[in-house]
Amino acid sequence: MQALQSLVLGALPTYPIAQSVPLSPLVILVLCVVAGVGTVLLLPSRREASLNKIGGAILLAAGLIFAALLVRLTAGQAKGGMGPYFWIFSAIAIISAIRVVTHPKPVYSALYFILTVFASAGLFLLLWAEFMAAALVLIYAGAILVTYVFVIMLASEAAQPGAASRGFLEHDQVSKDPAIAAAVGFALMGVMLFVIFDKAQEPQVAASIRPASPTPQLAAEQIAPARTGHDGDGGNVFYGEGSVNFQHSAAQPIVAGSTQELGVFLFQKHLINVELAGLILTVSMIGAIVIARRRVIGDTNTSGMDVMVAPATPIDDNPHSIPVMGTRDPRQKEYPET
């Protein structure tokens, strides 16, 4: 990990103002057009497989040219540019993303997306966001995508037999307006790439925004005073009087960029957002249960109560169509009849 970090460490605090020749907009435009043509050929449609492969080759060529231009940009740097892990992870991520979009079978799309998530987690690791990499793998690949695979399996239809369909469903095999979609998507991508590469030099404004790369000691000193507050109080301001003794916080500084620092940052600055996030998750869980529910059948072993079979969601937006558990006597209803 040390070798990896030394390989990936960004530029020194002092570096020349005019860094490199930026990518000209014409080059970006040409690359986007070429890649757009390749993508349109790759998207699912009823054509021969050889055309798909030609489209893939065109797209790969455009991607390699773009990568070569980026490498050429970094060649003028003092530090040598991005390490090999960046190229590996981004190549896997982008190729998997293209396969997610262009594969005719939904199960394979989900599996390629899991590969994309792993590659993104690798990119997060390179950016020193270890907790986010782990959270991405756990939450995205482990929960959300597994749910997608389950639903794909549950909501599956049989393909029409016949040579023309090649075993795929008709709506999976033909895409809707691939040329227009690719044109719009690559237009947006071209504009965004142009904006990204338009900054030819580091502006003086950014120098005031970005901090002057503090060391981990400094980061600890910035955090520790916020928690100690009073002198000689042992750092009890944040955690209540005498509850936790934090005399050792000066001896064990928080490593910059670690999970501990992220936790402190979240619960000091974004406490309300964290609570709201939990609320959103609860609401969505309740909503998902309500949406996907079938008819509700009353209890059969409760004495003295009617067994009724009734819909669980209102019919025609009439809330009185949902029966109240209990009796059929309208005078016993819990809400007034309007």
Place this chain on the structure above:
Amino acid sequence: MDTLSLLGLQHYLSVGTIMFAIGMIGFMCRRNLIVMFLCTELMFQGVAINLIAFGRYHGNLSGQAFVIFVLVIAAAEASLALGLVVLLFRQKATLDADAWRELRG
């Protein structure tokens, strides 16, 4: 925390941009409802890479905190979207988005 150079930031931003654009193309192209929602998740991935790169560039943790909330919203949206897809599939026994063409305004 050591910071990223502008050129490194450009590298990561272009990766995030490309993933977002690919997700958008897939969302507009594909007719399978589940694959359409999968492409929205791909757009979330691109945005997450951008946010983390900016966080590292500016040297603070706001990028990572924002990505945590993006993940929360993605999970909530995925659960609701899949519930709706299951409901729609029960109605028409197909996952084709064109089957619901009469809903177009």
